[in-house]
Amino acid sequence: MLAAAEYLHGESQDLGFLESLVNDLETAGIGSEAFQYAVPPISSPLEQFAIPPFLDIHIGNFSFSFTNPSLFMLLTISLVLLLVHLVTKNGGGNSVPNAWQSLVELIHDFVPNPVNEQIGGLSGNVQQKFFPRISVTFTFSLFRNPQGMIPYSFTVTSHFIITLGPSFPLFIGITIVGFQRNGLHFLSFSLPAGVPLPLAPFLVLLEPIPHCFRALSSGIRLFANMMAGHSSVKILSGSAWTMLCMNNLFYFIGDLGPLFIVLALTGPELGVAISQAHVSTISICIYLNDATNLHQRIDELNDLFIIEQKHKKICFDLIDGTLLAGQKKRP
Known part of the structure; x- marks a missing residue:
């Protein structure tokens, strides 16, 4: 039983205490198997992110x-496809939307807003070409991120390799779109407008x-927030559960603090999981x-640089004019 105690809770610095505890348990008729069953190993907070194989192939x-x-x-x-199927006409959807239809329509109507606001300088038809991919990313992130808040479930986005999987194809696709639209001039993003010539090689x-x-x-952003x-x-x-199980009035009163903190964190954590879908979009x-x-951004930077230079010139002219006027008024 001593070996079982050391296995479950690690090597202790006070072996005499462990030996006396084991002797008392053996005197009471409690064997090693009952001890292992009654005193489970100390679980790590990261144990919920373990990936055990269900089917090893x-x-x-x-x-x-x-x-x-x-x-x-x-x-x-399956959940997303089932929800979309149920609210369609073939799946039994009604002309007057119910709660589920309103949810799907809300998700569908939400995505065009950031597309139209953030992707400027393009016609509506060109902007809508990007809508399906962005809509799919937002929908699956919206249903995938909050899964970890359900007890005995698994947070898929808590692993960096899983969140990195969609990020690299998106980055490669966006880079291809940049070359298709701007050609080799897309490489000019590495040299912002107004950069002094000596710094140009370093910035490139x-x-x-x-x-x-x-x-x-x-x-990394999604993985770090979820974990x-x-x-x-x-x-x-x-901590709240451990203090609650100690059968002590002092610990029961002290348990209220962590319990309220858990309840207070549940709402913001659910909000963070949902907002990460919006942030990704x-x-x-x-x-x-x-x-x-790219061309529009460079032109805007050049215009801002020219406007800034004009403002500086106007300010210096006003200062010079004020100084000259003050000198003329002197006797």
Whole structure:
């Protein structure tokens, strides 16, 4: 039983205390199996992000195992397709929308707003070409992110490799769109307008680095928000449950603090999970705007630079005129 205690809770610095505890339990007739069952291992807050294989499949050096991310991704796809099918005319939808139809119409009407606001300088037909891809990204992110708030579920977007998967194809696709619209002049994004000539070689080498990091930033932002928020809720809820099970009035009163914090964090965490879908949509639209309106952006920067120079000249002229007028008034 001593080995079981050390296995469950790690090596203790006070082995005498463990030995006396084990002797008391053995005297009371509690065996090692009952001890392991009654005292489970200390679980980590990150244990909820583990990926155990449900169906282990290996072909050569490749693994095609069916895991919990695969299961919850399939559940997300099934949920979205089922919801869309139920609100269509063939699925029994009504001309007067019910609650589910209103939800789908709200999602469908929400996506064109950031597309029209963020992607400027294009005709409506060209803007609508980007609508299907952005709409699919927003819809699946909206249904996929809050899954971790359901007990005994799995947060698919809590793993960097999963959030990075859609980010790189989107980055490559946006880069291709930029070359299609601007040709080789798309490479001029690495040299902003108004840059002094001595700094131009350094900026040409440095500017592509943040441009390529857009794919990483999109994946890291979603992964970090999901993991940090769910871990905080797990830590506080585990602390509240431990204090509640101690059968002590002092601990029961002290349990109210973590319990209220968990309840207070549940709403914002759900809001963060939903808002990340909106943030991802806005980011895609901004990146598309930078890629498609490269010439317009450069012209706007040049115009702003010229206007700034004119304002400086006007200010200096006013200052010089004021000084000259003051000198003339002197006797």
